Amino acid sequence: MTRQPSDRKTKGHIAAAAAAGIGIVALALVMAWYLISGFAAGPGSAGSGTAYDSGYDSGSTAYPGTTGWSAEEQQAAQQQAKANVQKTGTRDTKIVQIAAKQIGNIGVRKFWSWYGYPGRVEWCACFVSWCADQCGYISSGVIPKFSAVIEGANWFAERGRWSGRWYTPLPGDIIFFDWQQDGVCDHVGVVESCDGERIRTIEGNSLNMCRRKSYAVGSPVIYGYGVPKL
Numbered sequence: 001m002t003r004q005p006s007d008r009k010t011k012g013h014i015a016a017a018a019a020a021g022i023g024i025v026a027l028a029l030v031m032a033w034y035l036i037s038g039f040a041a042g043p044g045s046a047g048s049g050t051a052y053d054s055g056y057d058s059g060s061t062a063y064p065g066t067t068g069w070s071a072e073e074q075q076a077a078q079q080q081a082k083a084n085v086q087k088t089g090t091r092d093t094k095i096v097q098i099a100a101k102q103i104g105n106i107g108v109r110k111f112w113s114w115y116g117y118p119g120r121v122e123w124c125a126c127f128v129s130w131c132a133d134q135c136g137y138i139s140s141g142v143i144p145k146f147s148a149v150i151e152g153a154n155w156f157a158e159r160g161r162w163s164g165r166w167y168t169p170l171p172g173d174i175i176f177f178d179w180q181q182d183g184v185c186d187h188v189g190v191v192e193s194c195d196g197e198r199i200r201t202i203e204g205n206s207l208n209m210c211r212r213k214s215y216a217v218g219s220p221v222i223y224g225y226g227v228p229k230l
Contacts, residue, residue: 092230093171094135095143099190099202102127102210111204115147124188125149127204128174131190142228149176150185156226165222169194174226175201185223189213 102108111126114133125147132143146152153176156162169175169191177187189203192212199222200214215222 091170091172092135095131095137095190095230096171096192096202098131098134099127099210100192102131102204103202103212104210106209108204108210112147115145117147121147122205124203124205125152127210128152128188128190137228142230143174143226149188152176152188152226153185153224156228161227161229163225163227165220165224166218167225167227168196168217169199169225170227170230172228172230174228175199176223176225177221178223179221181220191225 107120108123108127109120111130112121112123114130115121115123115126117126129138129143129145129147132138133145135142137143138145144152144155146155152174153162156174163169171191171193173191175189175191176185177189178184179186187203187205189201189206192200192202194200194217197217198214199217199219200212202210202212204210206213
């Protein structure tokens with residue numbers, strides 16, 4: 001009779017120790033994911049956006065289709081998409097082809113080291129600049145070399161090459177994002193295609209890798225577009 005309370009106490013200690021062990025393992029896994037994903041910035045700083053990922057990738061339904069659009073806005077978007085298809089036939093889309101070849105690359109040092117940084121920075125803008133450089137767009141003044149996202153947006157705006165988020169983009173346009181919707185430009189990528197409803201992009205430093213994503217035309221996380229003369 002005197003052993004039963006002791007046995008229960010021992011079992012309680014064992015259960016507590018097991019729970020603590022599970023908690024430690026879970027914390028270690030979370031920290032490992034955090035570091036691998038690139039959210040923990042390494043040495044150096046470009047002041048160029050953020051590794052924050054909004055989840056608006058190709059599987060997202062947060063802002064699907066034309067939800068919230070008036071009939072007039074939907075019609076205008078469809079007309080713009082048709083016009084864009086016609087324009088794309090003669091448009092230079094080399095930057096899209098260059099960007100597509102980088103898809104799947106993880107934590108890509110070559111983009112920020114090409115820019116001149118000795119250590120890791122948030123490299124979405126470096127990626128866009130590197131792709132533009134491979135096409136000769138920087139030397140020809142079509143797209144600027146920039147590592148700070150807002151500097152790229154300002155460059156297009158100052159030259160009258162800027163469109164707001166309701167614009168239906170063409171392949172090769174540069175898309176800028178405002179994840180927090182606070183008027184601050186956070187991230188940048190390259191438009192691969194647009195069917196009038198969804199925009200497909202290629203982005204660097206998205207979960208610390210180069211990958212395809214998609215968004216609804218007019219999504220509130222879109223800050224606007226740089227529209228190069230291609």
